[in-house]
Amino acid sequence: MANKLYERVAKQLAGQIDEGLYRPGDRLPGVRRLARQFEVSISTIVQAQRLLEDDGLIEARPRSGYYVRVPFWPQPEPPGISRPTVRPVPVTGQELVLRLVQTANEPDCVQLGAAVPSPEFLPARPIQRALSAAARAGGDRLATYQFPPGSPELRRQIARRMLEAGCRVSPDDIVITSGCQEALILALRAVAKKGDVVAIESPSFYGLLQAIESLGMRALEIPTDPATGISVEALELALDKWPVKACVLTANFSNPLGSIMPPDKKQALVALLASHEIPLIEDDIYGDLGFEGERPQALRAYDETGGVIYCASFSKTLSPGLRVGWMLPGRWQEQIEYLKYVTSLAAPTLSQLAVADFLHHGGYDRHLRQVRSAYARQVTLMTRAVSKYFPEGTRVTQPRGGFVIWVELPKAVDALSLCQQALEQRISIAPGTIFSASGKYRNCIRLNCAQPWNDVLDRALMTVGRMADAMR
Structure with a gap:
């Protein structure tokens, strides 16, 4: 009493x-x-x-x-290292992705599928103020294109930020793009052609698979550890066997695994590809979203030959609607500037000026401090809910950054069927097959944790867990 x-x-x-x-x-x-x-x-x-x-x-x-405090639930085991069939294959079966991203615009659907942050985690009002300020100060520039390489103000701000990723670059080394997806496609077009082999992580971001598919290239899936990223040893064996023309991966908080490569592994990877004279395309879109400690260095920080093409954007941190990304093209600078021009002329002028203003006045750093801790809590809450509601034997990744988790369900669970059943209940999840060029990961799903925790989300996870349990 x-x-x-x-x-x-x-x-x-x-x-x-x-x-x-x-x-x-x-x-x-x-x-x-x-x-x-x-x-x-x-x-x-x-x-x-x-x-x-x-x-x-x-x-x-x-x-x-x-x-x-988050209630204690036993931490689920993480998945083991992936075991894809290491041979080049054409990418097919990506039609489901369109349906997945379309649900992201349906307000009555619980958004656990597409990796799009809820507006509650984005600095909407500060961005609105930055857009207004840019509109007032932009003058005649708003009526013109910011042709490649893009806004000088924005490139200066990005060059300063790249120091945190271990990259000392000039604003002249940077090309502004309309998001990271465009950057990846421009990079692939610069270094490879139709029919060429591109080495990737497995599982890998479906947007990359779509880019490879659209360009008529072939994907070579390499075994990947959910904690430490792509296997450098397996990649080395693959390079000796197959005519790889490029390698594309995410070293910091990959999508969908959330893995982060240790510094010595990053250095070994860059050195390996340099020794084979194979371009490395780095997708660092989640690099700013680590949960603790200093920002991890980019692969570009270990590049001594200009063989790394760095790609990133503000879509996961500020707003996907701004469509502002950037590249460090390395020795392909002139070619990529030309490809950017003939593809889309220029990135949106107002968005470039607004982001430059936001960075200049410190708004980006303030926002990152808040959103990093918020995403860490969301990942913890989502993981605990999966542990509570999903079938026995379910395995879940333990990311240290980003906002997605990879869930490996018991073998009997068909993730594609689970996805379709969930959609009937207005719940969107991403089936594992869309993260593989060869249709692997049929019992896996990816969940987007960047959604506010509430009763609706909790019930949605309970519903998906019960559906999965009924399939065993």
């Missing part, structure tokens, strides 16, 4: 947490606000918070306050 005043306050707060007034990951109101709410002294609130912390219901975060 709670006899002391602070014990009674703690009991009431615990009840509010149990009722869902404060959810896992939520920040509790400050001590002054709670003191007014319960009509007690600040010292009483402090004692109540310490009691709840001792009971494991809340946790203190430095200079941030108290947060509701």
